[in-house]
Amino acid sequence: MSVTAPPEHLDAHGRAESPPERPPARARSRAARSPRRRRTLEVLLAYGLLLPSLLVFAVFVFYPLVRQIYLSFFLTPPFPGEPKHYAGLSQIQQVLTSHDFLNSLWVTVLFVLYTVPAGLVLGLLLAVLAHQQLRGIRFFRTVFSSTVATSVAVASVIFFTLLNPQIGLFSYWFGRTGQLSVLDDPRLALLAVSVVTVWQNLGLAFIVMSAGLQAVPDDLLEASRVDGAGPWTRLRHVILPMLSPTLFFAIVVGSILSLEAFGQIDILTSGGPLQHTNVLVYAIYDQVFNQNNQGRAAVMTVALFLITLVFTLIQIRLLERRVTYER
Amino acid sequence: MSAEHGTGTVATALGTLAPGFRDFLVGAGIVVVAGTVLLVLSRRASPTHRRQAALVGRYLLLVVLAVIVLFPLYITVVDSLLQPDQVVAKPPILFPTHPQWSSYATAWTQGHLGRYLLNSFVVTGVIVVGELVTSIAAAYAFAFLRFPFRKTLFVVFLATMMVPVEVTFLTNLNTVVSLGWYNTYFGLTIPFLATGFGAFLVRQAFLGLPGDLRDAAELDGANHWQFLREVALPVARPAVAALGIFSFFSAFGQYLWPLIVTKDDRLRTVTIGLKFLANSQLNNFNVIFAGTVLAALPLFILLVVFEKQLVRGLTAGAVKG
Numbered sequence: 001m002s003v004t005a006p007p008e009h010l011d012a013h014g015r016a017e018s019p020p021e022r023p024p025a026r027a028r029s030r031a032a033r034s035p036r037r038r039r040t041l042e043v044l045l046a047y048g049l050l051l052p053s054l055l056v057f058a059v060f061v062f063y064p065l066v067r068q069i070y071l072s073f074f075l076t077p078p079f080p081g082e083p084k085h086y087a088g089l090s091q092i093q094q095v096l097t098s099h100d101f102l103n104s105l106w107v108t109v110l111f112v113l114y115t116v117p118a119g120l121v122l123g124l125l126l127a128v129l130a131h132q133q134l135r136g137i138r139f140f141r142t143v144f145s146s147t148v149a150t151s152v153a154v155a156s157v158i159f160f161t162l163l164n165p166q167i168g169l170f171s172y173w174f175g176r177t178g179q180l181s182v183l184d185d186p187r188l189a190l191l192a193v194s195v196v197t198v199w200q201n202l203g204l205a206f207i208v209m210s211a212g213l214q215a216v217p218d219d220l221l222e223a224s225r226v227d228g229a230g231p232w233t234r235l236r237h238v239i240l241p242m243l244s245p246t247l248f249f250a251i252v253v254g255s256i257l258s259l260e261a262f263g264q265i266d267i268l269t270s271g272g273p274l275q276h277t278n279v280l281v282y283a284i285y286d287q288v289f290n291q292n293n294q295g296r297a298a299v300m301t302v303a304l305f306l307i308t309l310v311f312t313l314i315q316i317r318l319l320e321r322r323v324t325y326e327r
Numbered sequence: 328m329s330a331e332h333g334t335g336t337v338a339t340a341l342g343t344l345a346p347g348f349r350d351f352l353v354g355a356g357i358v359v360v361a362g363t364v365l366l367v368l369s370r371r372a373s374p375t376h377r378r379q380a381a382l383v384g385r386y387l388l389l390v391v392l393a394v395i396v397l398f399p400l401y402i403t404v405v406d407s408l409l410q411p412d413q414v415v416a417k418p419p420i421l422f423p424t425h426p427q428w429s430s431y432a433t434a435w436t437q438g439h440l441g442r443y444l445l446n447s448f449v450v451t452g453v454i455v456v457g458e459l460v461t462s463i464a465a466a467y468a469f470a471f472l473r474f475p476f477r478k479t480l481f482v483v484f485l486a487t488m489m490v491p492v493e494v495t496f497l498t499n500l501n502t503v504v505s506l507g508w509y510n511t512y513f514g515l516t517i518p519f520l521a522t523g524f525g526a527f528l529v530r531q532a533f534l535g536l537p538g539d540l541r542d543a544a545e546l547d548g549a550n551h552w553q554f555l556r557e558v559a560l561p562v563a564r565p566a567v568a569a570l571g572i573f574s575f576f577s578a579f580g581q582y583l584w585p586l587i588v589t590k591d592d593r594l595r596t597v598t599i600g601l602k603f604l605a606n607s608q609l610n611n612f613n614v615i616f617a618g619t620v621l622a623a624l625p626l627f628i629l630l631v632v633f634e635k636q637l638v639r640g641l642t643a644g645a646v647k648g
Contacts, residue, residue, distance in 0.1 A: 042474065043473075049468040068495075150623055157601050157602065158616075161616065260491050301494050
């Protein structure tokens with residue numbers, strides 16, 4: 001049914017590379033070009049088709065990446081136009097061991113740990129509950145996927161307002177009206193941001209998990225039911241093992257999302273209180289736009305790149321396997 | 328850093344909950360426990376009872392979870408329809424008996440939501456169309472044409488997915504400024520007109536075609552354009568639709584890049600505009616909420632209409648580099 005990418009040594013059509021066969025005489029009457037000229041045209045066409053993308057990539061993906069690495073070796077003065085000073089590894093070492101960077105790294109790790117497992121479990125719970133033919137189940141499915149339509153800005157502004165210490169509904173419900181806002185409380189701010197993030201990504205988690213569940217063959221579930229397996233046993237020994245590729249995918253994707261979190265921090269806490277929500281991306285933004293230090297920011301950017309690289313490499317591997325199309 | 332402190336504070340906080348909310352929590356807790364108990368007990372009962380009990384339990388759980396997931400959205404809509412003093416009334420008003428629509432007018436004009444939404448639609452439209460065109464073009468080359476360095480270039484395309492915007496935004500801001508594109512639609516769109524992910528997704532769909540179809544078409548005298556339009560694109564339609572919707576959602580929800588590359592209301596997209604609205608209307612919660620509804624509405628409509636395509640795109644990629 002589904003078609004996957006052909007093995008490496010085969011070409012796009014699933015055949016081994018071989019010189020193109022000469023078409024029968026009938027077809028050549030249309031254009032009496034030599035095969036060689038046709039080959040040249042094909043190559044030109046191919047490069048022409050790739051050119052727009054390659055231009056965008058060169059200017060906005062690869063050049064900036066190289067420049068960030070380059071800049072991390074230089075002390076950049078706060079005013080543009082002044083000369084940069086080559087600092088070798090000293091700036092890199094200094095940033096990587098600085099308290100601010102280590103704090104941001106720790107906050108980012110905590111943020112991933114707060115958001116990814118919780119999102120995974122909640123998404124799975126919703127997906128399992130909604131995975132049955134019931135009257136009105138379509139309604140519940142739409143409700144559970146709904147937060148996928150809330151952008152990070154929408155989600156953050158909703159919670160920012162509801163958590164307003166003076167008049168916010170959640171502040172009232174939690175008995176904190178007039179007290180320190182949850183978002184200004186060093187012990188709670190990161191948790192609060194995490195809750196918002198989990199809620200915002202719940203729709204995505206639900207959708208991914210539901211798709212994974214749909215791939216579990218029904219007759220397998222039926223067979224285990226006939227064998228007398230209860231719901232828990234079925235979940236533990238049939239569904240979860242079948243679902244493990246989906247779970248893995250969700251962990252990787254969720255981690256990338258959390259590592260790159262910025263909008264919710266910017267709207268909810270601006271990295272505060274006392275740096276307790278100063279995740280890596282926000283710290284980079286802060287270095288550039290508030291501290292005016294591109295060099296330091298470059299070091300942190302390269303660090304962020306290397307950390308996410310681990311996850312994106314896995315993600316691309318998984319993509320190769322996942323993206324297949326029913327025909 | 329402070330997980331233990333955190334839980335401790337949560338425990339103290341539970342004691343100070345507002346009465347109405349405590350009742351709600353207790354009620355929800357009872358329903359969840361009852362539902363779970365029904366689900367568990369149902370295994371021991373007779374078949375008919377078992378099925379009924381399981382059904383009731385499942386519905387109870389579904390309803391409670393739906394209420395919890397939906398509540399922030401629900402209260403956003405409700406509060407947008409209240410008067411300013413009603414929004415902050417204690418105990419809170421959870422249903423608008425006399426809906427006021429003026430907050431929407433305020434958000435639209437004074438809050439510039441109309442302009443922000445227009446900007447978002449222009450920017451998103453350009454990005455989606457551009458990404459589809461470049462993806463289909465590149466995918467066609469990778470799937471149907473033979474040329475030197477094909478594999479290498481494909482790896483280059485995939486490699487772009489390893490470099491997130493969060494890594495490139497600093498240099499890209501400099502580039503955009505030096506090109507004179509700061510605070511313009513060019514600056515907002517051009518960096519996103521091509522993605523490795525899009526080319527990858529469409530290529531996979533093209534590869535679903537039988538290998539010799541392209542040769543057969545050529546023998547029949549069809550040129551590349553005809554082959555693409557009449558054979559390849561129809562086959563890849565689900566993938567292209569998924570990519571389009573997915574790309575719309577990502578572009579419309581963008582935050583970091585539009586924040587740094589725009590400086591005034593003429594160019595701000597709705598995600599950034601919403602932040603400014605929230606900071607400028609601190610005393611008019613209903614206006615903030617109305618603005619939030621307006622900002623969220625387009626994607627909700629798309630979600631309902633194109634749920635299938637979106638799900639396909641999300642389950643394929645979920646994160647775009």
